[in-house]
Amino acid sequence: GAGVSQSPSNKVTEKGKDVELRCDPISGHTALYWYRQSLGQGLEFLIYFQGNSAPDKSGLPSDRFSAERTGGSVSTLTIQRTQQEDSAVYLCASSFGRTVDYGYTFGSGTRLTVV
Amino acid sequence: KQEVTQIPAALSVPEGENLVLNCSFTDSAIYNLQWFRQDPGKGLTSLLLIQSSQREQTSGRLNASLDKSSGRSTLYIAASQPGDSATYLCAVTTDSWGKLQFGAGTQVVVTP
Numbered sequence: 001g002a003g004v005s006q007s008p009s010n011k012v013t014e015k016g017k018d019v020e021l022r023c024d025p026i027s028g029h030t031a032l033y034w035y036r037q038s039l040g041q042g043l044e045f046l047i048y049f050q051g052n053s054a055p056d057k058s059g060l061p062s063d064r065f066s067a068e069r070t071g072g073s074v075s076t077l078t079i080q081r082t083q084q085e086d087s088a089v090y091l092c093a094s095s096f097g098r099t100v101d102y103g104y105t106f107g108s109g110t111r112l113t114v115v
Numbered sequence: 116k117q118e119v120t121q122i123p124a125a126l127s128v129p130e131g132e133n134l135v136l137n138c139s140f141t142d143s144a145i146y147n148l149q150w151f152r153q154d155p156g157k158g159l160t161s162l163l164l165i166q167s168s169q170r171e172q173t174s175g176r177l178n179a180s181l182d183k184s185s186g187r188s189t190l191y192i193a194a195s196q197p198g199d200s201a202t203y204l205c206a207v208t209t210d211s212w213g214k215l216q217f218g219a220g221t222q223v224v225v226t227p
Contacts, residue, residue: 004158031213043204043217056212091158098213103149106158
């Protein structure tokens, strides 16, 4: 596609429910990143994919968070048993190769509100 | 641990004035430094990327400098316009995978 697409754009969920956030990167981009932007915390790295594998999951805040990528394309970030502190904007970015060489393209994000 | 700080947190200037945004980082072992713009409800738009071996990058009215040894970068926006109103984020790349460490941002308002 022309850009990085994220869905849904907004999600309101009840505490304790599971949610899935989707990222559709630019076609041909092999690298994919998830970041979280919350009030008072700024932007935090969550996980990085190169193809379908995740060499760096160090930013996932707890075992309630997981992510997968299939076919080297679409990625899904799953949050189980959501808590109010999970409320944030979740941003996805993709890159043609190593981002140190090519830079990023970010999606518009999914705003998650846990009530 | 790498820490990135942006000063000021907010800035308001009249149209036509030059903008100066500052970014500092604690660990000079970076691959590159990027400046991003974020509009309300939108994602991040990359403005300038400076590799660790470079001293500055320019794009139109934007100029960014990098002094890796002192851990500082400055973004200059010449002749500001109301359309420049946004939050500007600085980020350093801390590993070869491209993981970014962000500052908290500077919120800029340019008044007509």
